[in-house]
Structure formats: C-alpha cells, structure tokens
Amino acid sequence: MSIDKDTAARVAKLARIKVEEDALPALAQEFNTILGFIEQLNEVDVEGVEPMTSVTPMRLKRREDVVTEGDQQDKILSNAPDAREGFFAVPKVVE
C-alpha cells in the first residue's frame, strides 16, 4: 500500500491536524516508510501465535461500581478557551 499526497491530506484532516500543502509530500513519504516497515513485519508467519498485549502477565484492572469522582465543574472547565453557565462553549456545530 502506498500513500500519496491526497491520502496524507485526508488523514491529516480526519485527525484535525493542520498540514501545509508543501509539507504533504514529505508526510506521505514518512507514512510510506512506516507502512513499509509494517509490511516487512507482515512477512513473519504468526499463524497460531496469540498477540502479546502485555509484557508481564497481567489481568485487566477492574474498579467497583462506586462513584468516586465528580463535582468538580470548575476544574473540568478551567482549561476551556470558552465556558458559559457550566458548559464548554464551542463554535456552532449543528446537523
């Protein structure tokens, strides 16, 4: 799979990362290098091998169904560029 300039632009847009037009070819090239490496990994036969998800054998940590957090509206909103009446205020988005 080869990534061209348009695909790179599309990936950037989906991630909401601004990339200048003249930076796109280099970005596409970087993607291709990464994917090339992954294609190389794909050549390894892993038939019947469980994916390793953790270096140490660990069980997914669980929590109990108890309310332990919240009531911190001010802290949650403190980094918001704009907050009004307890809400985050963002540019209008409507279907």
Add this chain to the structure above:
Amino acid sequence: MLDLTYETPKPKVIAGAKHDWELVIGMEVHAQVSSNAKLFSGASTKFGAEPNANVAFVDAAMPGMLPVINEFCVEQAVRTGLGLNAEIHLKSAFDRKNYFYPDLPQGYQISQLYHPIVGEGEILVDMGPGVARKVRIERIHLEQDAGKSIHDMDPNMSFVDLNRTGVALMEIVSRPDIRGPEEAAAYVTKLRQILRYLGTCDGNMQNGNLRADVNVSVCRPGQYEKYMETQDFSHLGTRCEIKNMNSMRFIQAAIEYEARRQIAIVEAGGSVDQETRLYDPDKNETRSMRSKEEAHDYRYFPCPDLLPLEIEQAWVDDIKASLPELPDQKKARFVNDFGLSEYDASVLTADAESAAYFEAVADGRDGKLAANWVINELFGRLKKEDHDITESPVSPAQLGGIIELISAETISGKIAKDLFEIVYTEGGDPAQIVEERGMKQVTDTGAIEAALDQIIADNPAQVEKAKVNPKLAGWFVGQVMKATGGKANPKAVNDLVQQKLGG
C-alpha cells in the same frame, strides 16, 4: 421450560407504482447500562445533574489519565447476553473508534469492534397471541457514550455537557430479520422488556437511555428467502441507516417513510445510496446526514490503554444462576398454571412489577378472576391517573380480599366495583368495609321475594306485558336490584322473576 407455540408473521408488503416490495430491517439498539459509575471512571451516571458535574478527568480526556473498567458494567453486559440466550465470550477486547466531534473529548470512542463480549443470540418478538418473529442477535458490545451538545442556548455557539461522556452503553446488534415497521417497534418493545426484567437497562427512552439505529432496505418478494438460504446480502437491496431514534412511534414512521423513498428511487430506475439518514418527526421525513459520511472512516485500532477483558466461566455461571424468570417463560407459566389467555398473560407480564403484583393477587385464589380484576379494574383505574403499578394505592392483599369476597359470593360483581373504588380512594380492609357498610350480597330469597312481590303489586301493567313478552322480565330484575341497592344476588333474583312471571 414450557414453550408456547407460535407462527411466523407475514412480512409487510408495500405496493409501489410498479411492483410489490418487502422490507428488510436490522437494528442497532444502544442501551445504557444501569450502573452507578461510568464504564471507565468513577463519575456518576445520574441523569439531570448540573452540567459537567458528573465528569472525571479521564472522561474529559485530560492528558495522562487512564481508563479503568467498571466490573459491574461487564457483569450487566454478560447478564444481558445470557438473557438473550447468547454466547458469552470469555475473552473480549476494546478498540478505539476515532472521529472528531466537540462532545467527544478523547477524539475516539472506546468500543469493541473486533472482539465483542457477547456473540450470537436471539429474541422472540411477539406480534399478538400465537404469532411471533424470531430475530437473531449478531452481537452485543460495550462502549462509551458521548457527551451532549446543546445548540439552542446561543445563536453562535454550541454548548457541551460531558455528564453523559463515558457512561456505559450496550450496543445490541440484530440480524436483518425484522420485516416491517410494526415488527421493528415490537422488537424494541420486547428487547426493552427483557432488559428491564434483567435490570441491566432502565429502558427510559425519553431520557435517551434506550435509542435505536435502524437499517432499512427494500426488496422484491422472494429475495429475502434467498438471502436467508445463503446469508448472501447481494439478494437484498442497498440499506440506509436511520440514526438515533428514541420513540416507538418515530421508529415506525421513519421506516415507513424510508421504505417508500427507496421504492420510489428504484422504480424510477435509480439506485439507493448507502448512507446515514436522520428522521425529522416534524416533517415526517428522513434526510441525509452528509456530514457523517467522511466521519465514517473511523480508523479503528485496539485500545492501547486497556488489556483484553478476560472473564471466568465460573463467574458467568454465577450470573446465569442469578437470572430472573424472563418474560417468555413467565408468560408460558401464567397460561399453563393460571389458565389465562395468552393475551392476558402478555399484558400481565409486560413488566416484572405487574407480573409480581398479579401473582400475589392470584396466589391461592381464582387466577382468571384475579387476571380480570388486575387488568380491567386496577390497570384501567391506574391509567386514568397516569400511575404505574408501583404507585398502586391498592395492595395485592387488598385486591385479593375483594376477589375472595366475590368468589365466596359475599358480594355481587357490581358491589365489588363499588368496593374497589372505596379501597382505591380510602384504603382499608375489604371484608371489614363490606361488613361495616352493609354491602353484603342478599342471597336470602325471602328478602328478595318480598322486594319482588312489592314491585309486582305496584306495577300490574308491566306484569301483563311481561307475561306476553318474556324479555321484559329483565325490567323486574333491574327493579329488584335497584330496590336492594345492588346487593341482591343477580342469579337468585333472576330465578325468582322467572318463577313468578314466566309461569
């Protein structure tokens, strides 16, 4: 377990300008898990809190915060799977579904695309006594809900509340086995009923705790059977997905509209575009959500913050052992044990509370009579005041008391209704009320005879007429009932009137 037998309903057929068409419908229902805390944080799930009050730092996607799974939410998903006779996957995993929206601070929803916790199951959708559709469930996965955007508080801004962000949802995905708008509504009704029995989702559609995405396509008669034989979707039409509906009425109207729209396109020689659409109840139409199309590239990948979810068979077995009796079993038992009609049994098992109430009333009493009183008198009266069964001022013991008085012929059916009204509004012990207020049925033929003799003596003209026309005997029965304040045993009165006038 006793099973009731059923027939499969006929699919809905819509006549187009040129041909007949059938509908094929699959559903994705999002059911909010009943839990205190969110799926991956310790913030509350309570509805109606101050905006952004129920938000933990992980919900707001603050850097460095890690999700920790709420074990009870996992248990609830397993319980739901077991309730739908579904296969439980002892190993499942979480993935990130990436999209950009202001009410999704992480920029991704944690979901289970590749390895859902619950696999294939089924739901029997009741379409009336003796008629039901078996709908296959494809999977159930656990995922996070998004926040809520409010667009009408400011002309230029949208306001975002993250209280719902991260609340646990079960997405319950059906196969395309639903064949009409009514079946779709019945499917949601049945699913909601089962979830409420299980206690895994409160089913409150108004608050958005149960919402449905509906996939609709149309095909010519015969095509669906080919699909069922081969499971090859190419036999079916192109589907559109109508998003996010939280009312049975809207679900039906949206499907009906959408099917007709697709039929018109295909009959005009066009082809349906596979897309996401939104139903507008004000205009009763669906329209394309073009903005969603690009977002459909979700770039799923395994969530690196969460290890696979491994659960133990013994734990699943424990949950299974704790399952309540579910609606289908309960209904079958009511039909078999109490001799109820399937219809009455359906009404009484609509929710677990009604069923428990009925059982308490019917315990050791006449089941059919109990069913009649619970359905006709109690439900009718509760409905008038917009109360549900849990708010009933009449306890099962009180209603049972009334039924005992009827069975013992201590009171007539008519007086029983008056008694019910007294118990409903004033409370009290039915037997005591009957005693104190002299409501006992008069079965003493002497007293009835005296009343009847008086009426006969007072109305000679009527007596003559009744001798010619036996139908007029009813008038005398009515007069005696009136004279005794409704307390006379109607059968005794009838017998006496026949005896005196019938000759």
